[in-house]
Amino acid sequence: MAESRCVGEKIGDYFQDRGLSARVLKARTILAGGLANQSSDQFFSRFCELFIYLSQADSASIALVEMPLEHDDKQLCFIDHAPRIQALHRSFYRLQLSQTPFSTEQMLVDLSAPRFAAFVAQYVTPARWAWSIPITADGVTIGYFSVHFQRVVDASELIAMLAPFRLRLTQELQGVKRNIFAFLGQQSNFCSAGLLVSDSKWHVLQVNDSYCQQSGFSREELLYRTLPEIMPGLVESYDHDSIRWQGEFNRTHKDGRSYQQQETMMAIGPGSEPAFYLIRSDVLSASSVPNEQVYQLAFYDELTGLMNRRKLLLELNKAFTLAQQRAEIGALLFIDLDRFKSINDSLGHDVGDWILIQVAKRLANIVRGDDIIARLGGDEFVLLLTQLGVNPTSAEHQAYLVGERLIRDITQPFQYQKQLLHLGASVGISLFPGKGQSPEDLLRQADTAMYHAKSNGRQSVCFFEQGMQYQAEHRLQVYSQLRQAIDKEQFCLYFQPQHLTENNALIGIEALVRWQPPGRALILPSQFIAFAQESDLIVEIGRWVLEQACSSFVRWQSQGLTVAKLSVNISAREFTQSNFVDMVQSVIQETQMDPRHLQLELTESILAVDVENAISKMNELKAFGVRFSVDDFGTGYSSLTYLKRLPINELKVDRSFVRDVPHDQQNMAIIEAIIALAKHLDFQVTAEGVETHPQLDFLRRQGCLCYQGFLVSKPLALAATTRYLRRHQPSNV
Ligand SMILES: Nc1nc2c(ncn2[C@@H]2O[C@H](COP(=O)(O)O[C@H]3[C@@H](O)[C@H](n4cnc5c(=O)[nH]c(N)nc54)O[C@@H]3COP(=O)(O)O)[C@@H](O)[C@H]2O)c(=O)[nH]1
Numbered sequence: 001m002a003e004s005r006c007v008g009e010k011i012g013d014y015f016q017d018r019g020l021s022a023r024v025l026k027a028r029t030i031l032a033g034g035l036a037n038q039s040s041d042q043f044f045s046r047f048c049e050l051f052i053y054l055s056q057a058d059s060a061s062i063a064l065v066e067m068p069l070e071h072d073d074k075q076l077c078f079i080d081h082a083p084r085i086q087a088l089h090r091s092f093y094r095l096q097l098s099q100t101p102f103s104t105e106q107m108l109v110d111l112s113a114p115r116f117a118a119f120v121a122q123y124v125t126p127a128r129w130a131w132s133i134p135i136t137a138d139g140v141t142i143g144y145f146s147v148h149f150q151r152v153v154d155a156s157e158l159i160a161m162l163a164p165f166r167l168r169l170t171q172e173l174q175g176v177k178r179n180i181f182a183f184l185g186q187q188s189n190f191c192s193a194g195l196l197v198s199d200s201k202w203h204v205l206q207v208n209d210s211y212c213q214q215s216g217f218s219r220e221e222l223l224y225r226t227l228p229e230i231m232p233g234l235v236e237s238y239d240h241d242s243i244r245w246q247g248e249f250n251r252t253h254k255d256g257r258s259y260q261q262q263e264t265m266m267a268i269g270p271g272s273e274p275a276f277y278l279i280r281s282d283v284l285s286a287s288s289v290p291n292e293q294v295y296q297l298a299f300y301d302e303l304t305g306l307m308n309r310r311k312l313l314l315e316l317n318k319a320f321t322l323a324q325q326r327a328e329i330g331a332l333l334f335i336d337l338d339r340f341k342s343i344n345d346s347l348g349h350d351v352g353d354w355i356l357i358q359v360a361k362r363l364a365n366i367v368r369g370d371d372i373i374a375r376l377g378g379d380e381f382v383l384l385l386t387q388l389g390v391n392p393t394s395a396e397h398q399a400y401l402v403g404e405r406l407i408r409d410i411t412q413p414f415q416y417q418k419q420l421l422h423l424g425a426s427v428g429i430s431l432f433p434g435k436g437q438s439p440e441d442l443l444r445q446a447d448t449a450m451y452h453a454k455s456n457g458r459q460s461v462c463f464f465e466q467g468m469q470y471q472a473e474h475r476l477q478v479y480s481q482l483r484q485a486i487d488k489e490q491f492c493l494y495f496q497p498q499h500l501t502e503n504n505a506l507i508g509i510e511a512l513v514r515w516q517p518p519g520r521a522l523i524l525p526s527q528f529i530a531f532a533q534e535s536d537l538i539v540e541i542g543r544w545v546l547e548q549a550c551s552s553f554v555r556w557q558s559q560g561l562t563v564a565k566l567s568v569n570i571s572a573r574e575f576t577q578s579n580f581v582d583m584v585q586s587v588i589q590e591t592q593m594d595p596r597h598l599q600l601e602l603t604e605s606i607l608a609v610d611v612e613n614a615i616s617k618m619n620e621l622k623a624f625g626v627r628f629s630v631d632d633f634g635t636g637y638s639s640l641t642y643l644k645r646l647p648i649n650e651l652k653v654d655r656s657f658v659r660d661v662p663h664d665q666q667n668m669a670i671i672e673a674i675i676a677l678a679k680h681l682d683f684q685v686t687a688e689g690v691e692t693h694p695q696l697d698f699l700r701r702q703g704c705l706c707y708q709g710f711l712v713s714k715p716l717a718l719a720a721t722t723r724y725l726r727r728h729q730p731s732n733v
């Protein structure tokens with residue numbers, strides 16, 4: 001049998017092998033460097049180019065799997081491809097799609113098998129091996145990455161090379177899917193005009209039924225070809241400077257008839273360099289859809305009906321010119337919703353979409369006739385206020401009042417079925433026209449100010465100041481350094497022991513992450529965790545921490561070094577991921593950790609966002625044996641009602657309360673109250689940050705079961721933890 005399928009290797013297994021060869025590490029480094037600053041537009045082609053170079057392959061492609069408009073068969077859209085390899089790659093992808101039960105597995109195929117003979121024969125130097133791996137999101141295959149080789153292939157090496165980039169690959173593919181297919185898929189069913197979408201290199205990515213009927217060609221015959229082949233003369237005539245370009249052409253039907261059609265072409269996608277083009281074709285004798293519809297598709301957000309980024313930039317240009325002519329001030333308010341992501345992740349995209357529509361309606365109620373509202377994508381909205389007068393102080397004040405009002409309106413709960421959903425908003429404002437300021441600058445400045453509003457504790461309004469620009473650049477720098485730290489595995493774990501107050505026996509250890517850049521001092525979590533949380537990198541870091549902590553714990557157990565519990569910190573972004581429970585379970589399985597020893601530390605704020613969802617996730621893991629503690633207890637907002645309903649095992653008294661014991665009577669009273677509450681609810685209590693004997697004596701007297709802190713031990717590196725565990729085994733104490 002010439003074909004070998006790597007049966008049994010599931011995606012989750014790919015990450016197990018940590019004994020990576022120098023070649024793989026070098027390839028990862030080059031890929032990370034080459035991809036770090038790639039925009040979404042360039043990402044796929046750069047990825048393929050680098051992968052071909054590093055794996056000494058012949059060709060590579062990335063394809064998106066999508067249900068077609070007729071719902072008959074799965075479609076493939078080549079995101080990146082060289083025309084000469086299309087047929088070969090396509091036949092391979094089709095084969096993979098037909099293997100439904102194996103669709104989450106990689107495939108390695110010998111192309112000398114008879115079934116590929118017809119395709120291989122078309123090439124002067126056909127590849128010998130084809131390797132393909134699915135790209136999955138939430139367990140669903142959304143695309144494939146495929147590489148073809150002359151040489152014999154080591155699939156495990158390819159997987160190891162790819163592993164750190166899978167998440168980005170998935171995210172980029174999801175972005176394309178959202179942009180293009182949602183856009184065209186929904187519109188084309190009711191559009192009797194022909195519609196095609198091409199990428200910036202003129203490859204046809206999607207076409208609707210009407211175009212197939214007009215031209216007589218099937219979708220299969222049109223996809224993957226180029227616009228110059230299908231519509232000769234169009235690209236050459238197209239005026240890149242016009243927003244919506246139109247021309248008339250004589251076309252030839254598949255059956256040889258010639259007919260005349262009007263073709264309208266416009267660029268879509270963010271920024272000044274469009275990623276896609278939309279082409280509408282109207283057979284001149286029979287057009288029933290108004291051009292208005294095409295305009296609507298290109299300039300308005302499909303979900304909310306608000307203007308999109310492209311239209312906003314056009315309006316901004318107009319507003320700038322007018323403001324300059326009239327010497328009047330305007331303001332741009334950049335709005336980002338707080339907690340939207342948690343709701344979207346936990347309650348699903350339908351609820352997320354519903355919320356966005358409601359927010360759009362509330363914003364519409366705030367604005368005056370001339371003001372403009374746009375949705376830039378995700379949970380980002382923009383309000384453009386014009387004609388705020390000539391006095392900067394007064395203009396600033398008016399913009400501030402609108403910002404405050406919109407925060408107030410958005411903060412009002414949204415009633416979704418029987419649930420009340422709570423959102424917030426952070427608002428950044430930049431005034432215009434400024435010296436040398438372009439519409440794009442204005443948008444960037446308001447975005448930067450919004451970021452500051454968010455880091456000021458959310459729900460606030462912040463004006464742009466020049467110094468913020470430098471901070472924004474700094475953030476970008478930290479982001480790419482953290483990204484590299486993940487790819488190059490520059491993190492390590494420290495462990496802090498936890499002891500019983502009564503007899504000082506060792507009861508647990510808490511895993512605490514550190515960042516060790518080569519040749520530089522160790523970086524504490526306070527310097528990067530908050531940033532990792534904002535940028536979502538925490539999801540990857542968190543998984544790594546859990547894997548490493550569990551693996552170390554299991555290794556200690558196998559050496560006879562026992563300790564009752566391993567605590568691991570979980571951040572809100574990790575917990576609200578829809579696959580959080582699966583992720584924890586798969587790490588437990590991969591590392592063979594006994595879940596009864598694992599305690600996940602969640603903060604009060606995580607639990608307060610969406611209690612029902614938190615309860616269901618925690619119960620699922622509790623059934624598996626996992627335990628939970630509430631970290632930094634007393635510093636956030638805890639409703640006693642939900643505390644009772646959550647499957648919690650332990651409360652951790654925050655070290656800010658312990659710090660001034662025995663001098664601060666108020667904090668001592670709070671500690672007493674927490675311990676009493678825990679007793680009633682049958683939770684254990686661990687006090688954090690214990691540094692002195694009087695603090696320990698006080699906690700012991702109050703009946704606090706466990707403590708951790710510098711008094712007994714600082715967090716220890718791996719080898720020091722092993723020695724510590726050895727010293728504190730019951731037999732050695
Ligand atoms: N999501 C994740 N968050 C993490 C992870 N690792 C850490 N963190 C978060 O960072 C916070 C700070 O951690 P760290 O700098 O490691 O500080 C810990 C201890 O060093 C410190 N500590 C412990 N005892 C004392 C003491 O006696 N005095 C004193 N001044 N500091 C002390 O407290 C931190 C442990 O606290 P806690 O987690 O609340 O138990 C940390 O709080 C996490 O929120 C991670 O992997 N993922």
